[in-house]
Every structure is written in C-alpha cells, then in structure tokens.
Amino acid sequence: MNTAAFWGFMLIIIFAFIGVMIWVFRREPKKTETVTVEPQKLNFFEDTMRTISTYSEAAQHEIEEKQKAEVDKKKQEEEAKDxxxxxxxxxxxxxxxxxxxxxxxxxxxxxxxxxxxxxxxxxxxx
Missing domain, CATH: 1.20.5 (Single alpha-helices involved in coiled-coils or other helix-helix interfaces)
Known part of the structure; x- marks a missing residue:
C-alpha cells in the first residue's frame, strides 16, 4: 500500500470522526418524560451523613455518661474509705x-x- 494513500485514508477517517462528533453534540436533545423523584431519595448522601453523625453524637454522649459515672463511683469509694x-x-x-x-x-x-x-x-x- 502506498504511504500517500494510507495518510489520505487516515485523514478521511479523522475528518469523518470529527464530523460525527459535531453532528452528535450539536443535535437538539430529545424531549424526555419528566419523572418526579422524592426529595428524600435525592439527598441520600446527606441523610446518611446525618444518621452517622447522630449515632456518633449519641455514642459520645454515652461514653461521657459512663466516664462521669466512673468518676462519681470512685469519689464515693474514696469518701467511704475516708x-x-x-x-x-x-x-x-x-x-x-x-x-x-x-x-x-x-x-x-x-x-x-x-x-x-x-x-x-x-x-x-x-
């Protein structure tokens, strides 16, 4: 095969590809049906993060209560001893x-x- 014919064929393929891309992206988008989605499902990530933060706050609160209870218990034991x-x-x-x-x-x-x-x-x- 001749090199000039090869490069000519490659140019035709490149220009055809560019033309197809222009034609695809310049077309009017098809009219689509509108679908209503519940707002709760749209914010799945935010809801998940809120749930995680709520659980972590509750866990932190429980840990603080346990620590306070332990400190109070130690104080009561010390008071009982002295x-x-x-x-x-x-x-x-x-x-x-x-x-x-x-x-x-x-x-x-x-x-x-x-x-x-x-x-x-x-x-x-x-």
Whole structure:
C-alpha cells in the first residue's frame, strides 16, 4: 500500500470522526418524560451523613455518661474509705450554696436600692 494513500485514508477517517462528533453534540436533545423523584431519595448522601453523625453524637454522649459515672463511683469509694473527705466535700457543697445565696442577696439589695432611688427621683419630679 502506498504511504500517500494510507495518510489520505487516515485523514478521511479523522475528518469523518470529527464530523460525527459535531453532528452528535450539536443535535437538539430529545424531549424526555419528566419523572418526579422524592426529595428524600435525592439527598441520600446527606441523610446518611446525618444518621452517622447522630449515632456518633449519641455514642459520645454515652461514653461521657459512663466516664462521669466512673468518676462519681470512685469519689464515693474514696469518701467511704475516708470519712474526713466526705465531711470536706459536704462542707464545700454547703459553702458553694452559701456563696450563691450571698450573691443573690447582694443582687437583691442592689436592686432594692436602685428601685428606691428611682422612686425618690419620680416623687421629686411630681
């Protein structure tokens, strides 16, 4: 076979391929039927990720609860072994409650003073 004939044949094949590709991609797309898909099925990946994150959050919460329970159990065991420690923790709890009570009463006193001052100013204006 002649080389010129070979390259001519190859050019015809290449141009035919390019022409077919242009014809295929420039055609009007066929009118298709519209199909309704439920929105839940469209977001399968998002739903899966939400489910996984929900399970992981629940598992994390359970792990934290178990750790808190273990810490509380250890504290109770230590308190049972050492009665002074039990008294100390009770006194700390009572002290914290007293501090909260003092803070509340100081806030109440301040509120009452400002309320009284505001009432005096209103009475002077009348």
């Amino acid at each position: 009665p002074l420690l039990k008294i100390e923790t009770e006194s700390r709890k009572k002290m914290m409650q007293d501090k909260n009570h003092i803070k509340k009463s100081a806030a109440d006193e301040y509120f009452e003073r400002t309320k009284n001052v505001a009432n005096e100013i209103l009475q002077r204006k009348k």
